[in-house]
Amino acid sequence: xxxxxxxxxxxxxxxxxxxxxxxxxxxxxxxxxxxxxxxxxxxxxxxxxxxxxxxxxxxxxxxxxxxxxxxxxxxxxxxxxxxxxxxxxxxxxxxxxxxxxxxxxxxxxxxxxxxx
Amino acid sequence: xxxxxxxxxxxxxxxxxxxxxxxxxxxxxxxxxxxxxxxxxxxxxxxxxxxxxxxxxxxxxxxxxxxxxxxxxxxxxxxxxxxxxxxxxxxxxxxxxxxxxxxxxxxxxxxxxxxxxxxxxxxxxxxxxxxxxxxxxxxxxxxxxxxxxxxxxxxxxxxxxxxxxxxxxxxxxxxxxxxxxxxxxxxxxxxxxxxxxxxxxxxxxxxxxxxxxxxxxxxxxxxxxxxxxxxxxxxxxxxxxxxxxxxxxxxxxxxxxxxxxxxxxxxxxxxxxxxxxxxxxxxxxxxxxxxxxxxxxxxxxxxxxxxxxxxxxxxxxxxxxxxxxxxxxxxxxxxxxxxxxxxxxxxxxxxxxxxxxxxxxxxxxxxxxxxxxxxxxxxxxxxxxxxxxxxxxxxxxxxxxxxxxxxxxxxxxxxxxxxxxxxxxxxxxxxxxxxxxxxxxxxxxxxxxxxxxxxxxxxxxxxxxxxxxxxxxxxxxxxxxxxxxxxxxxxxxxxxxxxxxxxxxxxxxxxxxxxxxxxxxxxxxxxxxxxxxxxxxxxxxxxxxxxxxxxxxxxxxxxxxxxxxxxxxxxxxxxxxxxxxxxxxxxxxxxxxxxxxxxxxxxxxxxxxxxxxxxxxxxxxxxxxxxxxxx
Numbered sequence: 096x097x098x099x100x101x102x103x104x105x106x107x108x109x110x111x112x113x114x115x116x117x118x119x120x121x122x123x124x125x126x127x128x129x130x131x132x133x134x135x136x137x138x139x140x141x142x143x144x145x146x147x148x149x150x151x152x153x154x155x156x157x158x159x160x161x162x163x164x165x166x167x168x169x170x171x172x173x174x175x176x177x178x179x180x181x182x183x184x185x186x187x188x189x190x191x192x193x194x195x196x197x198x199x200x201x202x203x204x205x206x207x208x209x210x211x
Numbered sequence: 212x213x214x215x216x217x218x219x220x221x222x223x224x225x226x227x228x229x230x231x232x233x234x235x236x237x238x239x240x241x242x243x244x245x246x247x248x249x250x251x252x253x254x255x256x257x258x259x260x261x262x263x264x265x266x267x268x269x270x271x272x273x274x275x276x277x278x279x280x281x282x283x284x285x286x287x288x289x290x291x292x293x294x295x296x297x298x299x300x301x302x303x304x305x306x307x308x309x310x311x312x313x314x315x316x317x318x319x320x321x322x323x324x325x326x327x328x329x330x331x332x333x334x335x336x337x338x339x340x341x342x343x344x345x346x347x348x349x350x351x352x353x354x355x356x357x358x359x360x361x362x363x364x365x366x367x368x369x370x371x372x373x374x375x376x377x378x379x380x381x382x383x384x385x386x387x388x389x390x391x392x393x394x395x396x397x398x399x400x401x402x403x404x405x406x407x408x409x410x411x412x413x414x415x416x417x418x419x420x421x422x423x424x425x426x427x428x429x430x431x432x433x434x435x436x437x438x439x440x441x442x443x444x445x446x447x448x449x450x451x452x453x454x455x456x457x458x459x460x461x462x463x464x465x466x467x468x469x470x471x472x473x474x475x476x477x478x479x480x481x482x483x484x485x486x487x488x489x490x491x492x493x494x495x496x497x498x499x500x501x502x503x504x505x506x507x508x509x510x511x512x513x514x515x516x517x518x519x520x521x522x523x524x525x526x527x528x529x530x531x532x533x534x535x536x537x538x539x540x541x542x543x544x545x546x547x548x549x550x551x552x553x554x555x556x557x558x559x560x561x562x563x564x565x566x567x568x569x570x571x572x573x574x575x576x577x578x579x580x581x582x583x584x585x586x587x588x589x590x591x592x593x594x595x596x597x598x599x600x601x602x603x604x605x606x607x608x609x610x611x612x613x614x615x616x617x618x619x620x621x622x623x624x625x626x627x628x629x630x631x632x633x634x635x636x637x638x639x640x641x642x643x644x645x646x647x648x649x650x651x652x653x654x655x656x657x658x659x660x661x662x663x664x665x666x667x668x669x670x671x672x673x674x675x676x677x678x679x680x681x682x683x684x685x686x687x688x689x690x691x692x693x694x695x696x697x698x699x700x701x702x703x704x705x706x707x708x709x710x711x712x713x714x715x716x717x718x719x720x721x722x723x724x725x726x727x728x729x730x731x732x733x734x735x736x737x738x739x740x741x742x743x744x745x746x747x748x749x750x751x752x753x754x755x756x757x758x759x760x761x762x763x764x765x766x767x768x769x770x771x772x773x774x775x776x777x778x779x780x781x782x783x784x785x786x787x788x789x790x791x792x793x794x795x796x797x798x799x800x801x802x803x804x805x806x807x808x809x810x811x812x813x814x815x816x817x818x819x820x821x822x823x824x825x826x827x828x829x830x831x832x833x834x835x836x837x838x839x840x841x842x
């Protein structure tokens with residue numbers, strides 16, 4: 096009885112969340128997808144490290160940090176692009192994207208240097 | 212001065228035969244050395260004096276024929292003799308060179324020189340003026356017998372030279388120079404001998420008697436080297452330079468022989484026996500005789516210049532061990548002569564000769580007693596002889612003893628001929644005893660000069676492992692050895708407070724600047740790599756999120772509608788994309804092969820390009836979206 100109620104509640108919550116997320120603009124959804132992609136890739140590398148050990152530790156670190164870093168940058172981009180955020184109202188999304196590209200290039204220069 | 216040495220030695224040996232020193236005859240090495248020293252520079256000599264020294268040396272040693280000195284020296288001799296302005300010294304040496312080379316000089320030239328020399332004898336002031344003038348006259352007398360060289364007033368000249376002599380037998384170089392010299396005495400004697408031989412009448416006997424006294428006084432000042440060689444020392448150092456004892460002695464000897472020859476008997480001295488005889492030298496090819504090789508005792512007798520001696524026999528007068536004085540092992544034995552090799556040899560050493568150092572005394576006996584006047588054999592020659600052989604080592608054993616009771620705790624036999632690797636242990640209350648017996652080939656016990664057990668005398672209370680080395684050696688032992696015996700573990704008590712500290716380890720100066728021990732780098736061995744399949748599987752796994760990303764994009768209905776359509780912005784947009792791709796490819800290259808600097812250089816250009824293109828593209832996009840918004 097209680098269990099079914101909880102399930103129902105959870106389902107209701109999940110449903111409302113999905114419907115709320117459906118209203119999100121497509122460009123933000125793309126960024127979300129990108130963040131998911133980056134984080135999952137990072138997780139796979141962590142699992143790999145857990146299985147075989149961290150011998151080329153710098154390679155592992157650069158791989159994971161590349162993913163995590165780009166994910167963080169994507170989140171930043173998402174914050175700036177989101178029209179709901181009044182703070183960045185005057186900032187055009189193109190400018191935010193330019194920042195994203197520049198930061199990614201700098202990040203990956205460092206990552207490549209560290210890759211070994 | 213070195214130039215004089217070669218023929219001075221000869222003259223020395225002819226006269227002052229000594230009894231202790233062993234001479235070796237002049238060998239080819241001496242000859243080639245003389246050839247090297249006296250070799251003319253660019254075919255000529257620096258002066259006539261040098262030319263004479265060289266020629267005289269070559270003449271005595273029988274070398275230098277190939278140098279053809281005559282061609283270069285004769286013109287110089289002719290020039291000097293023909294010129295009226297030549298100095299007396301140059302004339303003298305030119306005549307001497309001429310005496311050896313026999314250059315073509317006419318009688319008139321000799322006559323001119325003779326009258327010039329006679330004139331200069333009368334107003335000569337210094338000893339060398341006399342020496343050169345008289346010497347020149349003597350040479351002319353020998354060479355050109357027609358020329359009148361006779362001195363009519365020989366007594367006066369004799370007295371004039373004699374006036375330069377000093378009371379101690381030495382002479383002054385000139386009347387206004389008070390310093391006297393031994394070398395000058397020799398020069399004076401040679402000059403006086405010349406005067407005597409050039410005199411028309413007999414010289415006053417009283418003058419010769421006075422000269423005899425001078426010579427006796429001169430010999431009072433004779434000195435003796437440690438090896439028994441007599442010499443006259445020269446103490447005077449003056450403008451002429453220092454004449455060493457060798458040249459001073461040679462000068463006197465030449466003076467005496469010349470004087471003795473000139474006066475022929477009027478020199479009534481013990482020194483009459485001096486000179487004229489050719490010394491014979493007894494030399495040994497080897498003074499070390501090996502018993503294992505059964506070496507023969509060989510003796511060679513030659514003249515000083517190394518030529519063959521007349522028929523003679525060598526007598527071994529006595530041979531005795533240097534240790535036991537007096538007890539001789541051989542007495543009066545004649546050596547056999549091997550005519551083929553020109554060696555006198557002793558058949559076999561007597562049976563009683565064992566290892567050791569011996570002194571052999573030899574005597575030369577000439578077969579023809581007439582020749583005793585020609586050859587000087589000297590007195591007995593004493594030669595040290597070393598008889599060497601193999602020493603046998605027996606009964607070697609090493610033992611560790613208890614100090615108070617003398618009980619043997621451990622005892623080991625040693626095989627000193629072979630390898631030994633001992634391993635002993637002892638403490639400070641015990642004694643170590645190493646014993647071995649050495650026997651000579653004849654079975655006598657033998658006590659070597661050196662036998663060290665290589666234990667350090669003081670251990671400074673340092674316990675631990677010590678190496679033992681045994682050294683047995685002697686000059687007559689052919690099998691001297693240094694052998695590692697092994698090691699001993701010492702257990703020593705703690706050092707008391709006041710004990711001396713061990714000295715710091717000596718630092719080998721060669722080691723300090725020498726090469727250090729090589730440093731080998733040890734690299735960390737790379738960790739074990741995971742199996743390849745696993746890695747490949749994960750590569751595939753990493754691609755999956757990307758595929759998911761692409762699929763997700765497609766499901767979201769992503770499109771490129773926002774991509775600029777007009778030509779110029781589209782070009783910029785494409786260039787922007789290409790620029791990003793280029794930077795990423797550059798990063799891949801950086802990872803694979805480029806270094807940071809190349810990468811940064813390329814990146815700076817690409818970055819500027821990208822900024823320009825990106826700015827154009829994005830501002831175009833921004834203006835488009837702004838238009839849309841406003842519309």
